[in-house]
Amino acid sequence: MKAAVWHGYKDVRIEEVEQPEVKPGCVKIKVDYAGICGTDRHEYVGPNFIPTQKPHRLTGRMAPLTIGHEFSGVIAELGEGVTGYKVGDRVTANGTLCCGKCPACKSGHYNICEKLGFVGVGDDGTFAEYVTFQAERLFHIPENVTQRQALLAEPLACGIHATRLVGDVAGKYVVVIGPGIIGLACFFAAKLAGAEKVLVAGIGNEREELVRRCGGEYLDTGKKPLEEYISESGRMADVVYECVGIQPTLNNALHIVCPAGKIMIMGVFEKPPVLDMNLLQEGERMLLTSQAHTDEIGAALDYISQGKINAEELITREVTLDTLVEDGFEELLRNPSKHIKIAIRIGM
Numbered sequence: 001m002k003a004a005v006w007h008g009y010k011d012v013r014i015e016e017v018e019q020p021e022v023k024p025g026c027v028k029i030k031v032d033y034a035g036i037c038g039t040d041r042h043e044y045v046g047p048n049f050i051p052t053q054k055p056h057r058l059t060g061r062m063a064p065l066t067i068g069h070e071f072s073g074v075i076a077e078l079g080e081g082v083t084g085y086k087v088g089d090r091v092t093a094n095g096t097l098c099c100g101k102c103p104a105c106k107s108g109h110y111n112i113c114e115k116l117g118f119v120g121v122g123d124d125g126t127f128a129e130y131v132t133f134q135a136e137r138l139f140h141i142p143e144n145v146t147q148r149q150a151l152l153a154e155p156l157a158c159g160i161h162a163t164r165l166v167g168d169v170a171g172k173y174v175v176v177i178g179p180g181i182i183g184l185a186c187f188f189a190a191k192l193a194g195a196e197k198v199l200v201a202g203i204g205n206e207r208e209e210l211v212r213r214c215g216g217e218y219l220d221t222g223k224k225p226l227e228e229y230i231s232e233s234g235r236m237a238d239v240v241y242e243c244v245g246i247q248p249t250l251n252n253a254l255h256i257v258c259p260a261g262k263i264m265i266m267g268v269f270e271k272p273p274v275l276d277m278n279l280l281q282e283g284e285r286m287l288l289t290s291q292a293h294t295d296e297i298g299a300a301l302d303y304i305s306q307g308k309i310n311a312e313e314l315i316t317r318e319v320t321l322d323t324l325v326e327d328g329f330e331e332l333l334r335n336p337s338k339h340i341k342i343a344i345r346i347g348m
């Protein structure tokens with residue numbers, strides 16, 4: 001079968017590889033669509049999480065391996081002991097890999113397993129014609145949701161999970177810094193959880209229309225610093241989602257959140273940031289983090305199915321495995337702010 005195999009920095013090759021074998025408790029899925037995630041882009045240009053020096057702590061795998069974790073597909077084969085699914089079912093899945101034995105796993109929080117892994121990073125992923133998943137990680141795709149729309153469920157689940165960790169956002173004043181797919185996922189999740197007002201901040205105005213249409217307000221921080229917008233509004237934010245992962249936006253978050261307010265860190269920091277602890281402490285401000293998700297893909301699929309999130313308008317380009325490198329990864333480097341989600345059509 002055809003697969004996008006990661007060999008190293010800027011070295012993703014479209015290769016012919018063996019189809020995966022179905023282990024007990026697992027299913028083999030024919031992939032229809034996959035989606036390029038921010039983490040896949042990180043793998044492409046580094047620093048990467050795919051092990052290159054020593055084997056992965058959970059799976060024992062190392063590069064080269066097939067990348068990707070966002071996808072939709074159809075079950076092609078059932079492993080021994082799988083119930084609740086049949087060949088032909090349309091599904092997507094949570095790509096978390098975990099030990100099943102540590103305290104986090106035992107309490108159901110397998111997304112923070114001590115040996116945490118993810119398909120496409122610690123094992124072969126979804127940018128391939130076939131992939132295998134544990135049946136317990138699968139979600140049925142609702143009848144009125146297309147395979148193309150369903151590939152958005154995974155990134156949307158990240159925002160829903162983070163919002164559950166923030167707690168009650170009903171009636172709150174929320175600011176999302178960074179209008180990429182994760183920022184937009186947090187925007188939708190906060191809005192749908194009843195936030196009174198959600199502002200999305202970013203440089204440039206590519207996302208302005210979408211945010212406005214979906215009931216938010218957009219702040220172009222290329223025109224004016226975020227702190228100025230917020231002080232002019234006369235109210236500090238109750239909740240700030242930091243969805244960029246750089247020092248200046250972390251500083252922004254610290255300066256606009258109210259006393260006893262919460263900052264949710266969603267950005268992936270390539271460089272360790274400096275944090276002004278006094279600013280946090282003097283207002284009993286809380287710094288929270290979020291790691292992937294557990295069952296929230298189900299909630300994301302429901303939102304899409306109920307028309308509360310228009311998944312189609314989040315897809316800004318469609319490529320194939322053959323054009324993935326040039327029209328997908330390289331395009332994201334050329335025009336980073338132009339795209340929300342690039343879909344990869346594989347089996348449709």
Ligand SMILES: [Zn+2]
Nearest residue numbers: 037070154155
């Ligand atoms: Zn993702």
Ligand SMILES: [Zn+2]
Nearest residue numbers: 099102105113
């Ligand atoms: Zn574990």
